[in-house]
Amino acid sequence: MRFNTAPAPHLAPTASTRRIMQWVLVAMLPGIAAQLWQFGPGVLINLALAIATALLAESAMLRLRAQPSRAGLSDWSAVLTAALLAVSLPPIAPWWIAVFGALFAIVIGKQLYGGLGYNPFNPAMVGYAVLLISFPKAMTAWLPPTDLGAASLGLLEAWNTIAHRAGPEGLGFDALAMATPLDTLKTQLGLGRTMDEIQSAALFGALAGKGWQWVNLGYLAGGLWLLRRGLIAWQIPAGFLAALGGLSLGFFLLEPQTYPTPLFHLFGGATMLGAFFIATDPVTASTTPKGRLIYGALIGSLIFVIRSWGGYPDGVAFAVLLLNLAAPTIDHYTRPRVYGHPG
Amino acid sequence: MLTLHRFHGGLHLDAHKEDSSLAPLATAPVPPRLIFPLQQRGGQNAEAVVQVGDHVRKGQVIARGDGPMNPPIHSSSSGVVSAIEPRPLPHPSGIADLAIVIDTDGEDLALETEAPPHSRELGPDELRRIIFEAGIVGLGGAAFSTAVKTDPGHRAIDTLILNGAECEPYITCDDSLLRNFPREVLEGACILMRVLGVERCLLGIEDDMPEAIRALRETREAGDYSNIDVVTVPALYPSGGEKQLIRILTGREVPTRGIPADAGVICQNVGTAAAVFRAVVRGEPLIERIVTVTGKGVRNPGNWLTRIGTPIADLVRYSGGYSGTAERLILGGPMMGISLPSDALPLVKAANCVLVTGRGETTGPKQALPCIRCGACAEVCPVNLLPQQLYWYSRADNLERAQEYQLPDCIECGCCDYVCPSHIPLVQYFRAAKSELVARQRERSKADHARERFEARQARKEREKQERAEAAQRKKAALAKPDASEIQDAIARAKARKRMPESAPTTDAAPDQSPPAQEPAEN
Ligand code: SF4
Ligand code: SF4
Numbered sequence: 001m002r003f004n005t006a007p008a009p010h011l012a013p014t015a016s017t018r019r020i021m022q023w024v025l026v027a028m029l030p031g032i033a034a035q036l037w038q039f040g041p042g043v044l045i046n047l048a049l050a051i052a053t054a055l056l057a058e059s060a061m062l063r064l065r066a067q068p069s070r071a072g073l074s075d076w077s078a079v080l081t082a083a084l085l086a087v088s089l090p091p092i093a094p095w096w097i098a099v100f101g102a103l104f105a106i107v108i109g110k111q112l113y114g115g116l117g118y119n120p121f122n123p124a125m126v127g128y129a130v131l132l133i134s135f136p137k138a139m140t141a142w143l144p145p146t147d148l149g150a151a152s153l154g155l156l157e158a159w160n161t162i163a164h165r166a167g168p169e170g171l172g173f174d175a176l177a178m179a180t181p182l183d184t185l186k187t188q189l190g191l192g193r194t195m196d197e198i199q200s201a202a203l204f205g206a207l208a209g210k211g212w213q214w215v216n217l218g219y220l221a222g223g224l225w226l227l228r229r230g231l232i233a234w235q236i237p238a239g240f241l242a243a244l245g246g247l248s249l250g251f252f253l254l255e256p257q258t259y260p261t262p263l264f265h266l267f268g269g270a271t272m273l274g275a276f277f278i279a280t281d282p283v284t285a286s287t288t289p290k291g292r293l294i295y296g297a298l299i300g301s302l303i304f305v306i307r308s309w310g311g312y313p314d315g316v317a318f319a320v321l322l323l324n325l326a327a328p329t330i331d332h333y334t335r336p337r338v339y340g341h342p343g
Numbered sequence: 344m345l346t347l348h349r350f351h352g353g354l355h356l357d358a359h360k361e362d363s364s365l366a367p368l369a370t371a372p373v374p375p376r377l378i379f380p381l382q383q384r385g386g387q388n389a390e391a392v393v394q395v396g397d398h399v400r401k402g403q404v405i406a407r408g409d410g411p412m413n414p415p416i417h418s419s420s421s422g423v424v425s426a427i428e429p430r431p432l433p434h435p436s437g438i439a440d441l442a443i444v445i446d447t448d449g450e451d452l453a454l455e456t457e458a459p460p461h462s463r464e465l466g467p468d469e470l471r472r473i474i475f476e477a478g479i480v481g482l483g484g485a486a487f488s489t490a491v492k493t494d495p496g497h498r499a500i501d502t503l504i505l506n507g508a509e510c511e512p513y514i515t516c517d518d519s520l521l522r523n524f525p526r527e528v529l530e531g532a533c534i535l536m537r538v539l540g541v542e543r544c545l546l547g548i549e550d551d552m553p554e555a556i557r558a559l560r561e562t563r564e565a566g567d568y569s570n571i572d573v574v575t576v577p578a579l580y581p582s583g584g585e586k587q588l589i590r591i592l593t594g595r596e597v598p599t600r601g602i603p604a605d606a607g608v609i610c611q612n613v614g615t616a617a618a619v620f621r622a623v624v625r626g627e628p629l630i631e632r633i634v635t636v637t638g639k640g641v642r643n644p645g646n647w648l649t650r651i652g653t654p655i656a657d658l659v660r661y662s663g664g665y666s667g668t669a670e671r672l673i674l675g676g677p678m679m680g681i682s683l684p685s686d687a688l689p690l691v692k693a694a695n696c697v698l699v700t701g702r703g704e705t706t707g708p709k710q711a712l713p714c715i716r717c718g719a720c721a722e723v724c725p726v727n728l729l730p731q732q733l734y735w736y737s738r739a740d741n742l743e744r745a746q747e748y749q750l751p752d753c754i755e756c757g758c759c760d761y762v763c764p765s766h767i768p769l770v771q772y773f774r775a776a777k778s779e780l781v782a783r784q785r786e787r788s789k790a791d792h793a794r795e796r797f798e799a800r801q802a803r804k805e806r807e808k809q810e811r812a813e814a815a816q817r818k819k820a821a822l823a824k825p826d827a828s829e830i831q832d833a834i835a836r837a838k839a840r841k842r843m844p845e846s847a848p849t850t851d852a853a854p855d856q857s858p859p860a861q862e863p864a865e866n
Contacts, residue, residue, distance in 0.1 A: 001656070001665065003672040005435045005682040007771050009757030010673055010698075010705040011356070011512070015719070015764040017712050075712055117713030117765075233718060282717040287731065289721075331732075338749045339350070339586060339726040340599040 021076035023231050024277065025083060027222035031273060032087060034218035038145040038211035040153040042091025045162050047083060049098035054082035054106050061111035077116050081105055084124035084277060088270060088317075089131075090142045092153075092161045097138055101127035121324045122284045125317040132317065140313070142180050145211020181209025182269045183313040185260060194257045209268050216267040223276025232280040235289055239296025240275040241266060247304040265304065274303070274316035284324045291327075291334035299323050345545070345574055348594040350587045352723040353579040354758050356512050356678075358551060363637040364515040366645035368523050371634075371661050373420045373447050377652035378689035380432050380442045381406055381416075383486060389416055391443055397424045402454040402628050404478075405443050412488045414478045419630035419650035422447035433674055433691060437684045445652070459626040462534060470538045470623060477622030478629045478692075483583075483612030484675060486693035489619065492611070493538045495604040500539050504592060504603075505532055507548040507555070507613040508576055510583035511676025514696040516633040517613050519646040521548065521555035524617055525562040531616030532571055534623050539609055544571040545592045546613070549578040580678060581756045585610045587725050599752055614695075634694060636662040639701025640669030649690060655697055656686040668701035677705065678757040709766040720759035720769065726752050730759035730769050737776035742783065745776055753777065 035043045058078040062069035082102045089098055105127030113119040132139045143153070153161065179187070181204065188198045204210065226232045244265055251259040265271065270278070279285060279299050286295035299319045306315025337343050381389045389406040393399055399418045406416040422445045430442035462470070475490035483506055505528070509517040521528060532544045548556055559573045576582050576591050586597045588610065595606040603610050611619075614632060621627040630651055637644035642663030649658060655672070659665060673680040674688075675696055690697075720730035728749055736745040753773050760769040 001669070001672075001686050003670075003682070003684055003686070005684050006671065006706065007435075007768060007774075008673075008675075008677075008679050008681065008755075009761050009770065010671065010677040010680065010682065010700065011761055012703070012706050013709065013761060013763070013766055015762060016766065017715055017764045020715075020717070020764050071710060071712065077715075115713065117715050233722075282715050285716075287716050287718045287721065288729065292718075335729065335748070336351075336721075336727045338599070338728055338752055339590070340596045340601070340752060341749065 018075050021080045027226045030221045031218035034214040038214055039091040039143050040158055041155040042158045046086040046089045046098045050082035050086035050102040051079055053099045053102035054078040057103050057106040081123045085127045088128050092143055093138050095162050101131045104130050117283055122281045122320055125320050128317045147210040186313050213267045216272040219272035233292055235292035236280045236296035237275040239293040240279055240300040243297040243300030244304050269314040270316040279320055286327045286330045288331050288334040291330040295323055295330055348591055350590045350725050351727040352725045354723055356580050359513045360515050363635050363644040364518055368519045368646045371647040371649045374653045374657040377445045378442050379416050379652045382440045391427050393424050395424050400452045400454040411491050414475050414488055417478050417628040417630050419652050420447045421450050421452040433688045435681050456626045462623045467538045473623050479618050480692050481612055482614035484693050489615055498604040500541055500607055500609055502608045503536050503541050503544040504608050504610040505546040505613050505616055506588055506610055507546055508583035508588055510580045511678050513637050513698050514635050514676050516635045516646055516695050518552045518555045520614055520633050522558050525558040527617040527620045528613045529568050531620035534619050542570055546573045547576050547588050547592050550575040551578040581725055635696040638699040639704050640665055640699030642666050651692055652689050654689050669699050671700045671705050673698040711767045712765040714765055719762045723758040723762050734769055734772055737772040742780050
């Protein structure tokens with residue numbers, strides 16, 4: 001009898017890139033749900049806009065680059081990039097923010113470098129950073145969370161705000177918007193207020209900023225699930241959270257009137273999203289076990305530095321992008337000892 | 344209690360062992376035709392010592408190699424040599440090479456042999472000679488000459504390791520051997536210890552083979568085997584890899600480019616130990632072994648005591664034939680086995696398993712996606728390599744970098760390939776890059792050799808030329824100098840004569856000799 005031959009190994013593979021992307025998207029759901037609950041349906045509209053744009057951009061670029069577009073689209077990586085960008089956007093950002101960000105992320109951040117696997121920078125963060133630099137006002141105007149007693153927007157109201165910049169019931173757009181807790185903290189500290197004064201404001205909850213703490217808990221839950229399933233390596237979030245927590249604890253103990261609690265850092269802003277979903281983007285992160293620990297720790301440290309002394313309220317995007325640059329070097333110096341070689 | 348050590352990475356794979364291990368060991372009939380490829384191990388050919396038409400007996404030497412690496416081949420039954428001609432080898436390419444074909448006569452007549460001397464009276468050299476003459480090679484799959492492997496030369500060995508950790512899924516031939524012939528394995532271990540002059544033997548066996556463990560332990564208690572430790576190791580692929588098993592049992596690592604003996608150990612497969620016992624105590628050459636036939640593609644999976652030289656097709660026939668879904672024919676296990684184009688190929692000494700996969704049991708053609716640098720490959724690599732970097736450099740043909748990242752240390756276990764979510768055929772890249780590296784090295788050493796020869800010749804020519812030149816110069820000097828000095832001498836003489844005519848005869852001779860002796864020193 002004749003048989004077709006094939007090279008070893010012969011066992012059917014258990015994992016696929018597409019599955020991994022899908023599972024990461026699923027793991028985002030608790031965080032997205034918390035955002036939906038606290039900030040209204042704007043996040044869904046952002047998601048829809050960004051994902052649709054990303055898919056169109058991806059397929060157009062694949063066609064331009066004469067690549068098989070079906071295989072490229074079916075890996076779900078464009079969807080994941082768009083989703084990560086979308087959940088980072090203010091829930092009432094004008095529609096073109098999501099569209100422009102996703103376009104930039106896919107076209108410049110990913111496809112111009114050669115597509116999936118070849119991009120040195122996290123595409124979602126490239127999109128985010130460009131938006132933040134170009135449109136700082138639109139990018140820092142958030143809604144007050146439901147926890148603060150704000151009435152949440154209906155889907156239609158959210159759509160009107162996003163599409164036409166019109167607040168509900170004639171309410172002006174500016175009346176609707178509000179700074180994030182991290183932003184508020186920074187401004188207030190700049191005005192010479194003490195931590196006690198700032199934190200007595202209604203904006204602050206048990207762990208961190210009201211509303212935001214739920215969102216962070218949501219992404220933490222999803223992240224732990226990713227860890228349990230072995231879909232991300234533990235070293236990056238561990239290094240990230242340990243460095244951010246450790247540094248903020250140190251400074252908090254030294255000067256509690258100028259520095260917020262470590263909990264505020266860990267459960268505020270984009271911390272958990274960053275630690276489990278953004279910094280862990282495999283393509284742009286460090287790849288050796290020791291390197292990942294260092295990579296995560298440096299991102300966490302940089303976030304603390306940017307939040308405490310930098311020009312932007314949150315630092316996740318910039319910290320990640322900067323460390324993307326350093327990843328190859330970190331990898332080079334953290335090669336594990338190979339069997340049979342002296343240590 | 345022995346402490347076990349861990350190696351990096353590894354995979355927990357579905358074992359699929361029950362398929363074949365549930366059936367009792369059966370003895371395969373003598374097939375109508377036996378085939379013995381003369382090329383037993385990569386590139387080294389044995390030469391036939393029989394001719395077409397010869398009648399041969401079971402156990403008779405039919406081919407001999409050219410050195411200790413190449414032990415003789417014996418006929419595994421009696422019959423007539425019907426052909427010595429090119430036949431496809433058990434190789435994915437189906438490449439053909441000379442093979443001896445024997446039409447069996449069904450008598451199974453054995454060669455008359457003298458009773459072997461009592462093995463305890465034999466020294467290591469004599470034991471090694473017997474092992475060689477019995478045609479014994481490693482039965483774990485590498486088929487390395489056992490006589491050579493049990494001769495560590497100047498290296499100090501303190502431990503014999505018997506490898507019973509059958510870590511590839513599906514394969515149960517060692518399990519079956521240990522269950523049915525535990526005493527032969529332990530006796531073989533004792534002989535090997537005598538050959539090596541070591542006091543300690545560790546027999547490693549995976550913890551998912553309870554029957555074999557029990558059989559071994561019982562035999563060990565009943566006999567005089569106190570210096571053999573039966574050690575169960577966790578079932579984790581590839582703990583049966585020689586380097587990995589050495590690390591698990593001793594914590595030592597085989598240095599890169601070294602051999603186990605450099606770590607003070609010699610590792611032998613349990614089947615090899617049993618073969619050594621049979622050769623030394625019973626005078627039987629290696630003519631049969633246990634082969635697993637399994638997979639969804641065969642009707643009745645099981646283990647067979649099979650004659651070396653039996654065509655795969657016959658063995659599958661004894662196992663009830665192919666089931667309707669047979670898709671791929673693999674010699675060896677699913678992780679490292681080679682897939683064969685045809686079942687007309689014979690089983691050689693190293694053949695441990697015939698795996699016929701059925702539908703859905705193995706990979707279809709995989710569409711590789713770009714590497715997403717997830718690092719899953721590095722997590723499972725038992726050698727602690729960075730496969731994605733190796734892939735990157737192999738693909739870019741940057742072999743210097745690949746070598747710097749220790750590509751040659753890759754054992755081609757397939758772990759990285761199996762877990763890669765982008766379905767990149769990593770092992771294929773590594774195999775290609777490794778052979779390219781070897782080829783370049785060979786080229787380079789050939790070039791080095793040629794250059795050395797060229798330089799040596801140049802140097803010789805140069806030397807000869809110089810010697811000739813010097814000789815010529817000496818001669819010239821010998822001729823010319825006297826002339827020149829004669830003139831000077833004449834002048835001097837003339838001058839001298841003017842001043843003191845009486846002393847002239849004494850200044851005459853000296854200048855003639857000194858100048859030629861000094862000239863070469865200037866060069
Ligand atoms: S497992 Fe595959 S995709 Fe992941 S890093 Fe390794 S080669 Fe790349
Ligand atoms: S095939 Fe080579 S690189 Fe891949 S896991 Fe095995 S030893 Fe490591």
